[in-house]
Amino acid sequence: MNAYSYTLLIPLIPLFVFLLIGLTGHKYKPSISGLIGTAGLLVVTVLSYMTAISYFWTDHIAGTAYTSLKVFEIDWLHLTEFLTINLGILLDPISVMMLVVISTVSFMVHIYSLGYMKGEKGFARFYAFLSLFSFSMLGLVLATNIFQMYIFWELVGVSSYLLIGFYYTKPSAVSASKKAFIVTRFADLGFLIGILMLSFMTNTFDFQTLVSSDSPALSHMGGATFLGLSTLTWALTLVFIGGAGKSAMFPLHIWLPDAMEGPTPVSALIHAATMVVAGVYLVARLFPLYSMVAPDALVIVAWVGGISSLFAAIIACTQYDIKRVLAYSTMSQIGYMMLALGVSGYGGHDGLGFMASNWHLFTHAMFKALLFLGAGAIIHSVHSNDMREMGNLRKYLPITHLTFLIGCLTIAGIPPLSGFFSKDEILAAALHANPALFAIEYLVAGITAFYMFRLYFNVFWGKSTHYHHTPHESPLVMTIPLMVLAFGAVFSGFLPFNELVTSDGLPFEAHINYSVAIPSVLIAAFGILVAYMMYRKESLVPEKIATSLGAFYRGAYHKFYMDELYLFVTHKIIFRYISQPVAWFDRNIVDGTMNLIGYSIEKASYMIKGFQSGRVQQYGYVFVTGAVALVIIFVFIW
Amino acid sequence: MNILTLFVLIPVVTMLAIGFSKSMKSIRVVAAIGMGIQLILAAFLVYAYLTERAAGNTAEMLFTYDALWFPSLNIHYSIGVDGISVAMIALTAVVVFAGIFASWEVEYLSKEFFISLILLASGVFGFFISIDLFTMLLFYELAVIPMYLLIGIWGSGPKEYSAMKLTLMLMGGSALLMVGLLGIYFYSAPDGTPLTWNLLEISKNTIPIEMQRFLFPFTFIGFGILGALFPFHTWSPDGHASAPTAVSMLHAGVLMKLGGYGAFRVAIFLMPDAAQEQAWIFLLLTGTSVVYGAFGAIFQKDLKYINAYSSVSHCGLVLFAILMMNQTALNGAVIQMISHGLMTALFFALIGMIYGRTHTRLINEMGGLMKVMPFLSVVYVIAGLASLGLPGLSGFVAEMTIFIGSFQHTDSFHRMLTIIAAASIVITAVYILRVVATLLYGPIRNDHYNHLTDARWFEKLSTVTLLVCIAAIGIAPLWLSDMINFSLAPIVTKLSMATSSFVSIF
């Protein structure tokens, strides 16, 4: 045992809470379940902060590199001579950072849900699932090896499935949950095959071994190639596909907007702040390996990230469902993080992208959770998701309005809010590596500001709408988390990430790159201005612009028909042209053959049955003829 | 008395006791007590086995006993267990126990029903403890025959057709098997020494390669038919659909495992050279089974058909892993047998319970059951998650062991096949979630369902027993996998000595 052995409690407490509420939750009042869950998460949060403080500051000797510590490990399953699945806890800068993110957001969501979910049927179930999710997510980030990560990866997927389908009587929620699970499962298949290939080549699952400077993977660099890429590149690309699925990267993003069918706190926790960034975390976790042995895979990462962020940002401008806008925004922001990882190098200032990505992950978790919880508060008071049915809400919801505005400003990258810093570093890293990607991201920064303020103006300003009953500010349990997260969104930009979370563990000199920062602030301001003119002043009429854009607008409004494409593939191709023929083939050809055998035997026996007529003379005739024939055969012919 | 003989004796005593019981109540109580003792005995066997191993006993088979019962053919009642059989016995005991409670309310000819059911179980137990090939085959037949009656009399739908089909196809398998086993018998010992049926002794001798080439397909397909090898799997959907609940449970849960166990214990173990040579053919077939079964399941509308096709897929994976012939894959195969046995038994139990309430098995006629029968629905969801390989439940352990083991194969053809087989996890997710979504979620489609009740105590007992085992394996697989591994080591050594004349396609 060592100084960090208490970290074992961090995942175990939520697990215990899950089992406790899951098995006994129906025995007592729902609110008690909520309190148990929240209390559990409080402990987890405290422990996480303790871990972070001691890891980053108190136990750290200044000037040395942050090392990764394997705090705890047990054997879970012996596979081969070399391969063993272990369960353990690994502490290093990114995992400790993720601990803070997850526990903070999760705790806030737990508190928030006490108000938001109050009186809902299945309140206890909700908290059980939340605890299950927290357990899985914490286990994921603390994983010591890639297989443990896969285990928790799947668990996270299931928690997400269960929470999206929380309103199980609502068909749309059910199909959304199904879709989310299957799409991510498809991506996980890539992850699994990637793991298989990696473990086959390196004979290890262990992260520390894999990413060390004498990684066993290095000896395979010159190995066999397939379609022009080395096997290692393929393996790591497949692993990235797993990450892309979880992080809703193009073209595996289609589940994320639908996942908004889940309760809003869930969207805030899982589909904004934590689970969807697991893909980023995965790539970050294996980042040394990527940059050492498969830089080609990183190029793919960067482009996928870039395309996703642009794609999502465009769609976000056309959506009316406020949660969907936020969902596309999430996808877009994760695209930023992926891109930053993709353009990053390893070590020192080259690792700027890596640092920026993690920083953005952190700040994004804060402001996006804030925005989602804010949206939740709005929905809670208006009972609608559609921004066309809202307006002028700033009068009714002052706290929500204020915090939401902070969120919008942060995501738009207005200094000195945290989003500005992290986004700036990403843009700097992109400019350094690939100007084309930089151009995309620069554009996206502007679009982001536009669609966020489109949302903001539509909801909080504009026409005064008639509501069925007057919207009212949410209770304190809901507004306090908003304020806490707003605090985080404002100030997390001042954390010295360049000293804490770097690619090689060593601090490096980072500063605001004014040649990037000033234009990016300008384009953000431009985006806000456009939104202001269109939706506040209405000097530009949105409909006119929409019609002038024509097909492009319609395409974006219909999410570029990605859902339809998937539906086509799944329903038409897989169902109609694979599954149905397989079922038909089985019933008619395979089973038909078997039945044919039975049928022909039956028919044949009906034919033979005539011989067994019971007529003695016929028997006699056959007997005599047979005897004569046999004699002829044996005597004359043989 | 040998502890293993008890496994055959207790069912016999139970059957006698049932025979003397008067009322339906006492019949099922007797059956439950008998199988409860069996379950306890199985638990004790696991414990005794582990203690023995811990004490350093490294014999290949433990608790052996041998008695000659047919001298002119040298047939022995020869029994013994290793880690694999112990695991299978434990599985059988659990499934049978759960099966008794799942058929708690069989009213029609209940005495005969329970007697047949337990007769079937005793055949299965006998099969797993036998070392003598002939005795093994004898118990195998003993397990298959009652199936005909159980489906033909207590089944539903086109039960006569299904019972006939199932029995005939399995008997066809037995015929192939008989040829294979007789062939093995006649080459079981070097010239001049008496022939033997004993597995361990045969394994010390090498069957000539020409004979292996000839006998291996017979033996493997013979067992493979029972293990739902494509394209001999079609008895499974019809048979399962028509069978009563407990029979489906036992059949899919245990009887199909006889196929996998036999294919591995007899076909691969005794004829490794031919296995190496011909593996690629059967790998293609089983690989097809895996994907094909899963695709087939997507399109089905009847719950039992869905599950039957899913069994085809999962059992295909068992045979697939067996053919990979390395320790990890074999280990995975055994775990998959156990895991699938528990899962599918649970599924069939649940389907039976749901059917007993709604009187339909068509998923699009049902919906929203979560609201009216939360217990059954939650268990169904968990079983579904186990089936699609959720970590923490047994399916994940089994599948991952198989995939990793198979992928360790040095040949790239095998690795490609592994990737294809791994793709089944996605397809599995599709059909499982489709069922869960249609059946359990959503609004209630039929007003009558509002009055349905949730599980009764015996149903809860049945499902929880299985569920606990599934979770136990899923959470702590190490003891099971180590127990199996230990017993696999000598087998793998023998396999690795086999001359591999397989020529890679790539």
Place this chain on the structure above:
Amino acid sequence: MDSNILFFLLAGTILLFSVLTVTTRRILRAAVYLLFVLVSTAGLYFMLNYNFLAAVQLTVYAGGIVVLMIFSILLTSHISEKAKLAGMKQSLLSALTVVAGAILTIILLMNHQFTASSEPAVSPDVQNIGRHLVSYGENGYALPFEVISILLLAAMIGSIIVARKESLAANVKPTDENPEK
């Protein structure tokens, strides 16, 4: 010379009446034709100097079996009744088979060289027959003799029971109808 004529006479009778036996449509006549065949066969035995056998043939076959048959014919059918013959197809096919079989057998036996034993002949007189029949040494037939006796006994009892069965049941019936009486 005359024995040759006798043989052909007897053979001709046998063949003619055999064919008539199986072809005539009147059952009673068939029985009579059969009688002729059997008697002619006895003549053959006489010709071969097997007098005892010929006597047995006459008493048992001609005297016993044929009479039995005539009785049963009288019991089961009218004298005037004409038996139905088999269909054309059946007759033709049977005739074909039978003719083929006969030709085949004749060809075979004509091609076969029979070798006679050269040991001294035993006279088939009644004294010899009697001694052989009840002795149990070499050439003794005591065991077959006993076996056949038991068989005859069994056949006798059997036929009585088979033939009586119905009447027994018929006797039971009236008591079933009126149990009170």
Place this chain on the structure above:
Amino acid sequence: MTGNIPLEYFLILSTIMFFTGIFGFLTRRNLITMLMSIELILNSVNINFVAFNHFLYPNNLQGHFFTLIIIAVAAAEAAVAIAIIINIYRNFKSIEVDKVNQMKY
């Protein structure tokens, strides 16, 4: 007394008789005439035995005794067969073979 009649003549005679009997057995519908055909067959066999005994093995009486025993068996067979026929007649009111086909199942 037999003069110079060769063995083959007897055999040919018995062959023809035998097949005539078979023909009768195959074509007659009436059970009693079928029985007669059987008697013909047996008789032809008897002739064979006797002829073989006389021409080939005059040193002992095996053929002779065989014939005797066959005659006894034939008597027994006829008795039983007629008993059965009578019984059948009682049950079916007919002794046509075609009508007596209910026993095959």
